[in-house]
Amino acid sequence: MSQYMMLIYTPNEGGPTPEELQAMHPHWNAYTQSLSDAGVLVAGDALEGIDTATTVRERGGETVLTDGPFAETKEILGGYYLIDVPDLDAALKWAAQVPNAPYGSIEIRPVMVFPEQ
Amino acid sequence: MSAASTAAVEAAFRRERVAVLATLIRQLGDFQLAEDAVQEAFAAAIVAWERDGVPASPAAWITVTARRRAIDRLRRDRTLADRIERLKVLAEREAATAEADGLEEEPSAVVDDQLRLIFTCCHPALAMQARVALTLRTLGGLSTGEIARAFLISETTMAQRLVRAKRKIAAAHIPYRVPADEELPDLLGGVLAVLYLIFNEGWFASAGDRLVRGELCAEAIRLGRLLHGLMPDDPEVAGLLALMLLHDSRRAARVDEHGKLVLLDDQDRSLWDRGRIREGERLLEDAMRRRRPGLYQLQAAISALHATAASPQDTDHAQIAALYGELARRAPSPVVEVNRAVALGRAEGAEAGLEVLEPLLRAGKLESYAPLHVAHADLLERAGEMARAARAYECAASCAENSVVRAELQRRAAALG
Secondary structure, rough: OOOEEEEEEEEOOOOOOOOHHHHHHHHHHHHHHHHOOOOEEEEEEOOHHHHOOEEEEEOOEEEEEEEOOOOOOOOEEEEEEEEEEEEEHHHHHHHHHHOOOOOOEEEEEEEEOOOOO | HHHHHHHHHHHHHHHHHHHHHHHHHHHHHHHHHEEEEEEEHHHHHHHHHHHOOOOOOOOHHHHHHHHHHHHHHHOOOOOOOOOOHHHHHHHHHHHHHHHOOOOOHHHHHHHHHHHHHHHHOOOOOOOHHHHHHHHHHHHHOOOHHHHHOOOOOHHHHHHHHHHHHHHHHOOOOOOOOOOOOHHHHHHHHHHHHHHHHHHHHOOOHOOOOOOOHHHHHHHHHHHHHHHHHHOOHHHHHHHHHHHHHHHHEEEEEOOOOOOEEEOHHHHHHHOOHHHHHHHHHHHHHHHHHHOOOOOHHHHHHHHHHHOOOOOOOOOOOOHHHHHHHHHHHHHHOHHHHHHHHHHHHHHHOOHHHHHHHHHHHHHHHOOOOOHHHHHHHHHHHOOOHHHHHHHHHHHHHOOOOOOHHHOOOOOOOHHHH
């Protein structure tokens, strides 16, 4: 089995309205439940918007804080699922069912495995 | 060095390399390791077969030798996360082989391994360029340098592309398996697209100063034969092989002795390769009998109508236009419409063809697509509008990226102007 992080991106502009997003909640719950029922869910969360983000850097021995995200992008990270499945094909199938797939995108990244010591 | 043992190694390399590699990748779970091990095993064979004679089963000898080399490497390489686990699996495999007295795999397992390799190399999670490179390297056995030269990029860039693709297969766990029945049509379509792209890259040599890169066409056909051998019942696999053979039958006639492009109508049909035409026709007939027509069979049928006509005038253009119509219905594309317009122009007169072409010319989407302007020029010429035809040829010439094609189009424009 391999772990994959599904990074859920939504468009910064032109995506669903807040009402539409509200109406989608049951879909997200059902999807999370289906991951759980299949025994593949390791973790998953939705993130607050980028207007709540703080970016931290350590520069010249000082901690520098920036109010806002790491970079302004057209698509923003809205949440994630961490799943444990046999291979990439299985991960791709789950990703295609993420409720934001029709208007956003899902980036799948394999979790790195370090050599045993 | 005896010629006999060297020839045996070369023959084994040609015949057995893909099968041995495919099986070893499954056993090792690692593309790069398997490739290196197979390479080393063939190198070892040159010495060993000279010394001890050619073994009864060269394939089994190569497989066992390659696996032992891989085990040695795994023992040395401590950076691999799951080396202990992998070594255990391989040790079991070694014991089983010893018990079975060297007999390696069932024939059906060998077929499945090669299919696994093909579907992994053409996996949709890899970029198209990576699929093409990996297919030519792994299945075709071309060297990185050969592939780089065929695609006119540096060897370093091609090497990086291959390394990246193999790393992704390993790190992202792209599976090594034959697709299930329900996903087969989609994934097989992807594999066929890779083979046809390799063929077309050879056939149309999109850039550069040579019109046809025959080595790519030949390689695509070889891979088509391999796939057809593995999936003899699939009509689209047979259809693609037929299509490539029928196109390729005209290779010698398509360029004159000065390297200039010769269009279909002007080709010396005695130069067409009758053997390829017959083979293509036979494959197509067998495929059509299965009554599951698809895009490759339709295109092969069009190519066959050209290939079997005694002259341009004897060609069944009405039937060709109808086949393009069916193609357009199944997979609408402006490129197919351009071809339909040309066929219709021949079957029913230039006006009928121009009528199909007008909306494409007006839409402007294909403005830089040379074949659109070639078709336009051809139809205008047939309609007797020489000045407009010359302008269309000039337009086509300015779009052509291949210098051989561009020269021919400029010549045509000048001849009319």
